[in-house]
Amino acid sequence: MKNQMVFQRYELKYVMTRRQQEAILAAMEPYMVPDEYSHSSIRNLYLDTPDFRLIRRSLERPVYKEKLRIRSYGPAGMEDPVYVELKKKYRSVVYKRRLSLPQLAALDCVDGFQLWPHTQIGxxxxxxxxxxxxxxxxxxxxxxRDSYRGMEDEQFRVTFDSEIRYRRQMLTLDTDTRGTAILPDDRVLMEVKAAGSLPLWMVHILSELRLFKTSFSKYGAAYQSMILAHQEGDRKYA
Structure with missing residues (x-):
């Protein structure tokens, strides 16, 4: 999946406990296997305007929204390849397009010091x-992130994200992952990614565990946490 540059799919999200995750992993065992990159330490730089226009609009839940980010799978030095991703969502369908550049070149393109590649995605x-x-x-x-793919349908994927953290300082991908936690330690975010409807076995285990999809956004949760911290700071010094 790291080498795929164009995606079009449904992405459903569920926040769950570790115990619920164990139950889903057990239900998945006859149907899914770890994908080629079964475990990743994913790092992102989310691009936005100084007044956070993109994420503020996204949180309004419009019919169409988009995000722009730079991503690496593990620490990336300035000469290491990273992905620049444009992620759009229209009526619940996610469209993601990305290209790979050295991190320094990607940041230079963002800053306007270098032209984007002469490709459709560029x-x-x-x-x-x-x-x-x-x-x-x-x-x-x-x-x-722990990632799994379907045995019969390799486009059907399930991922589990934990230790989700954010920060406003040290905005490069070569630093460690210190930051503010978004979810409690005993919570995990599961994302189900499919081109169409979910397999019946997945529908059954979700129903059995009484898990319902959520509109949880990691960047959105980080932004809301930042706003709350700012408000608490204002009250402290009022």
């Missing part, structure tokens, strides 16, 4: 940067 990224004009890395967000 042109889409250039248009998005021009449309919003003052996009820049605003939040570092990391998490540990």
């Amino acid at each position: 042109r889409e990224l250039a248009y998005t940067m021009e449309f919003y004009r003052n996009l820049a890395p605003m939040v570092f967000l990391s998490y540990e």
Whole structure:
């Protein structure tokens, strides 16, 4: 999946306890296997305007929304390849397009010091940067991910994200993953990614565990945490 550059799929999210995760893993065993990159330490730099225009609009739950980020799978030095991703969502369908560049080149493209590659995705990224004009890395967000794929349908994927943390400082992908936790230690975010409907066995285990999909956004949760911390700081010094 790391080498795939274009995605179109449904992405359903569920927040659960570790015990519920164990039950789902047991139910998955006859149907799914760890994918090629079964465990990843994912690091992201989310691009936004100084007033957080993209994430504020996303939290309003519009019919169409988009996010822009730079991602690595583990620590990445300035010469190491990273992914620049444009993620769009329209009527519950997720469209993701990305290209790979050395981290320094990606940051230079964002800053306007270097032209985006002359490809379709490069042109889409250039248009998005021009449309919003003052996009820049605003939040570092990391998490540990375990990934599984279907035995029969390799496009059906399930991922579990834990240790989700964010910070506003040290906005590069080569630093450690220290930051503010978004979920309690005993909670996990599961994402189910499918081109169509879910298999019946997955529907049954979700129903048995009384798990319901949520609109949880990791970047959105980080932004809301930042707002809350700012409000608490204002009250402290009022």
